Amino acid sequence: MDVDLDYEAFRAVMGSFASGVAVVTTRTPAGEPYGLTCxxxxxxxxxxxxxxxxxxxxxxxxxxxxxxxxxxxNFLDAHGREISRRFAGPVQDKFDGVPWRPGTARGVPVLDRVLAHAECSIQQLIDAGDHVVVIGLLVGGDVDRSRSPLGYWRGSYMQVYRMDQPGSIRVEVPEIVEPHGVGDAEMVVELGFGLERIGL
Structure with missing residues (x-):
């Protein structure tokens, strides 16, 4: 199959779609925690x-x-940038100094101070190029509605602010992305530093 789009062009195209940042965690049968940024x-x-x-x-x-x-x-909140970097890099013990607890549904590691978390059992694994698509059935989870999300867009972290709620403010930073519609709400983003080595 001929591929006309080179790697950097692919990254530029897909990086234009803003996303949240999560840490996927699991455990060995003995209970040893593992995780990565995704x-x-x-x-x-x-x-x-x-x-x-x-x-x-x-x-x-x-x-x-x-x-x-x-x-x-584990969906990271706006203060989760260092946790994201830690779980994205080649750290020997990624959980060292990171507060977590066993989940109530399956005992998998749930990080403290996250926006939300979902506990899942594997339903299907699909090989797709240099990735594996993991499809999970949600069997538990929780949401902290007091927190705002950490985002990622075009190689940088960002903070997302809802504009349809009282008290929302536009933060002055070197580059501000103009609001774009997101469902019934709008958002403004604050650019941060780049995410490193996603998926290790």
Missing amino acids: SSVCSVSADPPLLLACIRTPSRTLDVLRESGVFAV
Whole structure:
């Protein structure tokens, strides 16, 4: 199959789609936690409740996830940039100094101070190029509505602010992206520093 789009062009195109940032976690049968940063997460179905996460191969976290059959998706809040970097890099013990607890549904690691988390059991694994698409059935989770999300767009972190709520403000930073419609709301983003080595 001929591919006319080179790697950098592909990254530029796909990087134009703003996303949240999550940490996918799992555990060994002995309870040892594993995790990685992932920005390729989305819902698949409401009935049954399914989501997917795309994980680059090879990955020790993916190996453990396959073995355990369970995982959690931890959606990072606006203060989660350092956690994102930690789980994206080649850190020996990524959980060292990171508060977490076993999830109530499957015992998978749930990070503290996240926007939301979803506990899942694996429904399907699909090989797709240099990634594996992990489809999970939600069996538990929780939401903290007091927090705002960490985002990622065109190689940089961003903070997202809803404009349809009292008290929303436009933050002055070197570059501000003009609001664009997001469903019934709008958002303004504050650019941060680039995300490193997603999917390790």
